[in-house]
Amino acid sequence: MAHIKASTLGNNFTIPISKGQFNIGIWQGIYPGEHRNHGGKRPLVTTIQGEGQ
Structure with missing residues (x-):
């Protein structure tokens, strides 16, 4: 079921x-x-990309 929700x-x-x-x-x-x-702690991954001006 998880694969269906993710897709x-x-x-x-x-x-x-x-x-x-x-x-x-x-x-x-x-x-x-x-x-x-049943929830639990999850890691948050942040990726920053772009240009600074």
Whole structure:
């Protein structure tokens, strides 16, 4: 079942950042979630790429 959820919902997302701030609309939010019966601590991996100006 986990493979179906991962292939349907994906397992990563992109957050645009401009000038050190999240570049999302006023009514937009970031809501990562898990579909598990028993949660636990999970590592968060952040990859930053782009150009500095």
